[in-house]
Amino acid sequence: DSGVTQTPKHLITATGQRVTLRCSPRSGDLSVYWYQQSLDQGLQFLIQYYNGEERAKGNILERFSAQQFPDLHSELNLSSLELGDSALYFCASRGQGRSEAFFGQGTRLTVV
Amino acid sequence: DQQVKQNSPSLSVQEGRISILNCDYTNSMFDYFLWYKKYPAEGPTFLISISSIKDKNEDGRFTVFLNKSAKHLSLHIVPSQPGDSAVYFCVAGYGGATNKLIFGTGTLLAVQP
Numbered sequence: 001d002s003g004v005t006q007t008p009k010h011l012i013t014a015t016g017q018r019v020t021l022r023c024s025p026r027s028g029d030l031s032v033y034w035y036q037q038s039l040d041q042g043l044q045f046l047i048q049y050y051n052g053e054e055r056a057k058g059n060i061l062e063r064f065s066a067q068q069f070p071d072l073h074s075e076l077n078l079s080s081l082e083l084g085d086s087a088l089y090f091c092a093s094r095g096q097g098r099s100e101a102f103f104g105q106g107t108r109l110t111v112v
Numbered sequence: 113d114q115q116v117k118q119n120s121p122s123l124s125v126q127e128g129r130i131s132i133l134n135c136d137y138t139n140s141m142f143d144y145f146l147w148y149k150k151y152p153a154e155g156p157t158f159l160i161s162i163s164s165i166k167d168k169n170e171d172g173r174f175t176v177f178l179n180k181s182a183k184h185l186s187l188h189i190v191p192s193q194p195g196d197s198a199v200y201f202c203v204a205g206y207g208g209a210t211n212k213l214i215f216g217t218g219t220l221l222a223v224q225p
Contacts, residue, residue: 002155002157004155033212033213035215041217041218042201042215042216042217042218043156043201043215044215045212045213045214045215048211048212055211056211056212058212088153090155090156092155092156092213099144099146099161099163099205100146100158100161101158101213102158103148103155103156103157104155105154105155106153106154106155108153
């Protein structure tokens, strides 16, 4: 158990819809990362938050947005969903001064 | 632009032998490197890391070597075990806790009994 909790584990939705993925980081970790993994490919970095502020952005679509709340949990919002958005979405958290990040089990999103 | 490259998509090794997974990177600004192991439908699990100021780090059966001049690192697993069969990701990062981690494309390791 990494200590990072992601909900829901599975999500099936229709094209054009909007969904919210939730991540609770490890206790005390201020950094939260979001990654997308499509079709057993590598993990594509989407966005990073540190203590509520956006710190780094990757290949995140404009239809996607995220935020980190005062209690440090984070949400990834995906809107106007397309079939190609079907993927595993991972959240990771990292502690201050640490090199390693710890990953949750992921949310599998299926767009039909 | 793929900053972290794992050119071998797969590797097959006999149980008890050495597994060597390779990784190349292009950005000389990376401060540290990590290896993660991933089973299907699970999140990546941290294995071992190395700072850019070192050339070797060892943890049990896992050793990571870094050659900064060649922008190359490798993960050695000795002896390899069937339970090591998974996808291995090479990851690079910048200093501090506020920057992104860049994943390579992964290498699928199969350890044959």
